Amino acid sequence: MNFHVFATQFIVLFYLTNGQLTDCPEPLRWLCRQQQNCGDCMLTHSCCNWCYDERDLTYRCDFKDTLSQCTNLEKNKKSLAKIVKKLPFTEIKTAESALSAIQISPQSFNIVLRKDEPVNLTFTYKAAKNYPLELYFLADLSYSMKEHLDTLKSLGDSLAHSLEQLTKHYKLAFGSFLDKPGMPYILVDPAQYQNPCRSSREERCDQTYLFKHSLNFTEEISQFFQQVNSSKISANVDDLDGALEAIYQILVCDRRFGWSNYARKIILLSTDSLLHIEGDGILAGVSEVNIHELCLVNSTGDHTQPLKYDFPSVGTIKRLLRRQKTNLIVAVTKDKIKMYDRMRKDILLQESFVGELKSNSSNILDLVKAGFNEFIRNVEFSVNTSYSPELDVKFYADCENTGHFIETPGCQNAKEEQEINFKAQFTLTKTTPEYSKQVFIREKNINEEIEINTEYISGLCQCPNDHSNKTCINGIINCGLCVCDLGWIGLECNEECQEDRDSCRQHVDSMTCSSRGDCECGKCICPDPYMGDFCEYECPVSTKNQLICSGNGICSAGDCLCNKNFSGLDCSCDKGTSNCRLGFSNETLCNGRGQCICNNCECSDEYSGTYCEIMRSNQPDSEIQNVFCDKYEANVTNYFTANTTDKLKAQNATRMLQIEEGSKSDYAHCGAQKCSNVYYPNKTHRCTVKYCYHTGSNNVVHLMTYENRCDFMITTQAMGIGLAVGIFVAVVVGGLILIMVKKWDIHKKEKAEYKKFAAASAQFNVSNPLYVSPVSTYENPMRGKRNNSTAGKL
Secondary structure (H helix, E strand, C coil): CCHHHHHHHHHHHHHHHCCCCCCCCCHHHHHHHCCCCHHHHHHHCCCCEEEEECCCCEEEEECCCCCCCCCCEECCCCCEEEEEECCCCCCCCCCHHHHHCCCEECCEEEEEEEECCCEEEEEEEEECCCCCEEEEEEEECEHHHHHHHHHHHCCCHHHHHHHHHHCCCEEEEEEEECCCCCCCCCCCCHHHHHCCCCCCCCCCCCCCCCEEEEEEEECCHHHHHHHHHHCCCECCCCCEECHHHHHHHHHHCHHHHCCCCCCEEEEEEEECCEECCCCHHHHHCCCECCCCCCCCECCCCEECCCCCECCCCHHHHHHHHHHCCEEEEEEEECCCHHHHHHHHHHCCCCCEEEEEECCCCCCHHHHHHHHHHHHHHCEEEEECCCCCCCEEEEEEEECCCCCCCEECCEECCCCECCEEEEEEEEEECCCCCCCEEEEEEEECCCCCEEEEEEEEECCCCCCCCCCCCCCCCCEEEECCEEEECCCEECCCCCEECCCCHHHHCCCCCCCHHHHCCEEECCEEECCCCEECCCCCEECCECCCCCCEHHHCEEEECCEEEECCCEECCCCCEECCCHHHCCCCCCCCHHHHCEEEECCEEEECCCEECCCCCEECCCCCCCCCEEHHHHHCHHHHHHHHHCCCHHHHHHHHHHCCEEEEECCHHHHHCCCCCEEEEEECCCCCEEEEEEEEEEECHHHCEEEEEEEEEEEECCCHHHHHHHHHHHHHHHHHHHHHHHHHHHHHHHHHHHHHHHHHHHHHHHHCCCCCCCCCCCCCCCCCCCHHHHHHHHHHHC
């Protein structure tokens, strides 16, 4: 950082903290007076001004009050913004009045920029009601869209009524697309080529075409439906169509199709198919790209070279939509909407709207309304700084109208007739030889802009009244000082600087300064890491810190002369041994398992780690053994189980050991020096702690712990009681189960026996001949006679 810049910042900071900051604080006067030329004077502070006085030939930098008698003064300027043009918002009563519509105010600013001093501009956006709309209806006329075309033909007055709800001023255009008329996109035998619908249905279709423009933009809706009604269905082979090429031609043929400069422009794509993208044309032997954005539509609306150029990329379509300030509404059937949604989110987020098209296109007007309102709600501003890399521009917006600005280039809740305030912050990030630039703030959807005329305080003085009599023998006067021609130096450019380029060559046939430096006044000016009279030597540069001789020595004739503690070609080899042992100085270097080279351990084959402390056998599944993990396991356990921390710290101090509890990020930088230890703080818990180790100052070993996790543990006593209870419960429950099983078995057998007996009893119906019944029957012999005599009498 330059001295005057540092001093300026210090003075301003001092006065800010003491509450005494004025426009030109007095201590700054001293800093201004230290500047020896006009450029440094201008850059130091806006209070510094440059005097180039012809009367006494004095040239100085100071405050204005001191230079009040100066004949010629190069005045400095503060960072500022000034409104140049501010016209009020306008109402749109006719389509022609939209050409001069005002939706952004102010319209022009003048700003002065000093390096690293931001300047804020405030402007307002107000979407006008009835702003003209130009809608290009792009229809997929594949046979699968036949029903959709019939629906479009039947819209009639409903289309006009729907558009009038959006704006009173609208225009319509119409075009259609299919696919490239060649293999493998279509069948090319004569019969199929003439009638693509022949193979699957007995219908007459138009020949397959890539894109056909049918109607330029018109206010007459009857002309639109006349073209729609005359359109015919066609067909192609695959399920991908050439919609991207159709959109490309609609955008690059904008003037021929009747696009204007003062309307909201929307392309409505209605389809039930996927897209051919860049690269698909190779299937038909087409690889050339239309990089010159040629309009390939003739006077009859036909695409003239469908088999010459490849399909465009989605990225190209995005760029053209942004440039032409055009939005895309995609009305697509349910089975294909997922792909278009992904395309919108990944690439066309700000330029497109995707909606589901019902099977018969009955909701096409609803999708137009939804897309139009979506584009109205989204307002976004930008500045093209491609040709002004010294400018940094940030945008802030008060989208909720609360007075609170957040950093964002746009809002998603704009409404017609509603004002939204924005701020643009301009910062000059570096000095530039240019004095001024003109840039524009533009909104992505409307053709209005804010003109920004910038003036730079860049350390280059103009001094228009510089008529000094100072002698510049071989140069020109600039603000009272000589700017010397090539080959001359000195206050008056009178000291010759021999531009002898031959003296900058090591040999007659060698390159100037070995093609590594610049020849100035017959001497080579060598950049790092080269040196020598002819830049012939290259100094070693460390790959670790990119410094010559690693910063541990000096370079002489291309060789490093190292300090006493370093060696090597680039002085990167540390002769010390502190990094080869973890703790005390009497420990064995590299644990006796390797060599300490350049203060780093180079371990034997079976060992690894910073200090060769890790051992692993040749078996792939064997456990890793770490010497230090075993060595410090007890210390870590004591740290978490000790009664008092102070006691533990005292104990560690005597051992030159310090244990600290770190964070996850600390542990992540431990590298390979990691350990894990299990300890038992009490009889009911089992804990696991992770830690790592490194050497601190004075050979103190630091153990950094992390993730001390404890889990409840089942003790031996508890396990014994639990086992006894489990056995008792198992015996009781098992006995009951056996009894129940036995009872069930007996019951089952008795039931079967009874069933068998009942069946046998039913089959046995013959009396036993030996059986004598115990019942006797007697009959009265007179009973029959009595009855007979009575009957005779009657």
